[in-house]
Amino acid sequence: MIGYYVHHHGRGHLHRALSVAAATDTVVVGMSSLPRPREWSGPWLELPRDDEGATPVDVTARGRLHWVPELDRGLTARMAEISSWIAAVEPSLMVVDVSAEVSLLARLHGTPVVTMVLPGDRRDAAHDLVHSVARRIVGAWPADVTGMVTGLDAHRDRLTCVGGLSRFDGRPAPAPPAPDGRTVVVLTGLGDETSWDVDAARQQTPSWTWHVLGAGDAWVDDPWDVLCAADVVVTHGGQNAIAEVAAARRPAVVVPRPRPFREQDAMAAVLATDGRFPVTVCPELPQTGWDELLTRTAALDGSGWSAWNDGGGAGRLAEVICEELERVPAPARSSGTWS
Incomplete structure (x- = not known):
């Protein structure tokens, strides 16, 4: 025992x-x-x-x-x-x-x-x-x-x-997003004290559909299907969030949150410099340039996450x-x- x-x-x-x-x-x-x-x-x-x-x-x-x-x-x-x-x-x-x-x-x-x-x-x-x-x-x-x-x-x-x-390792993925899809999922954490304000990002990207998952009313116990349907995931740099995005094999915009011992900063730095992972790392949530950022990130090959999480x-x-x-x-x- x-x-x-x-x-x-x-x-x-x-x-x-x-x-x-x-x-x-x-x-x-x-x-x-x-x-x-x-x-x-x-x-x-x-x-x-x-x-x-x-x-x-x-x-x-x-x-x-x-x-x-x-x-x-x-x-x-x-x-x-x-x-x-x-x-x-x-x-x-x-x-x-x-x-x-x-x-x-x-x-x-x-x-x-x-x-x-x-x-x-x-x-x-x-x-x-x-x-x-x-x-x-x-x-x-x-x-x-x-x-x-x-x-x-x-x-x-x-x-x-x-x-x-990830808790999703080994779970079959639903059908991938349509080639012409433009869906972004914002994945925040239950432990986050504040939610991201993505109103400016929404306004800059009228051709994208946004889903925000996180604390409070936006919390979803099982986000697997939503993650797998995303063309881009916007997430913080926590280990669990990265593992789940990796399990879903979706490209991601990673924005590290302030954490003790610079935990998420270290994660983001590695993801940004390794070269194998389908991520765009931003030091903070951008205020402008969202359409170009999402379009560029969506073009990355999600299968590269297999080097991070092979199941x-x-x-x-x-x-x-x-x-x-x-x-x-x-x-x-x-x-x-x-x-």
């Missing part, structure tokens, strides 16, 4: 966990501040939030961690629940996507840890510590892509890149988990049930 921690910001971490859990025969216990998703087949531990207390105090422990507000009841209850679960179940492995604090907590209990690493600048003390104690570090981008993350030089012997992975990412991450489980001595491997 393994634990799988899912960060609650956005939905990308959850979608990745769903794909990986479906690709392994091991009992996977999900844990998150998110409610149990209906698609999750195994046990689920819903954790208290650690960001709803009073004004947080010293959240980084003087720069050594990422989120440990002093005297926060939610944080105390959250960590206590994880500790109690580890003590009761004795899991063979913990997969963490992502939290420096949960990774360290599991390791302090003697539980081996596999941690995901996100793009960006990860040279800070907390990332360096968690990458030091993890058995394996997993990046969800292709192994032959460079420049995605800084700060792993001392840990690259334990880094495995599995490629982009096997979840399976390769499941293989990493299985490899680490094989390293656990047989008497220590948990085999009981829990719910």
Whole structure:
């Protein structure tokens, strides 16, 4: 049995966990501040939030961690629940996507840890510590892509890149867009604090049909058919969004959002310079030139996304988990049930 921690910001971490859990025969216990998703087949531990207390105090422990507000009841209850679960179940492995604090907590209990690493600048003390104690570090981008993350030089012997992975991998695509179609889909994220204002873009492109998907009333749980019908997708630079656009094999305009550790900036820089991927990267949402931008991007070959996401990412991450489980001595491997 393994634990799988899912960060609650956005939905990308959850979608990745769903794909990986479906690709392994091991009992996977999900844990998150998110409610149990209906698609999750195994046990689920819903954790208290650690960001709803009073004004947080010293959240980084003087720069050594990422989120440990002093005297926060939610944080105390959250960590206590994880500790109690580890003590009761004795899991063979913990997969963490992502939290420096949960990774360290599991390791302090003697539980081996596999941690995901996100793009960006990860040279800070907390990332360096968690990458030091993890058995394996997993990046969800292709192994032959460079420049995605800084700060792993001392840990690259334990880094495995599995490629982009999407909840849509393996799903048959509907019929492609008509050759003369002019449809653009705007894909924002559930974790975005504000939506893009695309009114100016609409006004400049009267011959294009626009669909905006994102937070609030525009949220669509399953955007697969809409994505596949797009001639161009306009999206931010989050890993999940890029993986889903790649799975649909649609050309994209990528506009990175501000994120901690320059996560999306790193992603956008790689996509812009690699040369294999059907993208046009803009540092911010353009105010003019939309018709030319969309027409130029629509002409790119969407099949180039196969170099980013070949559909096997979840399976390769499941293989990493299985490899680490094989390293656990047989008497220590948990085999009981829990719910």
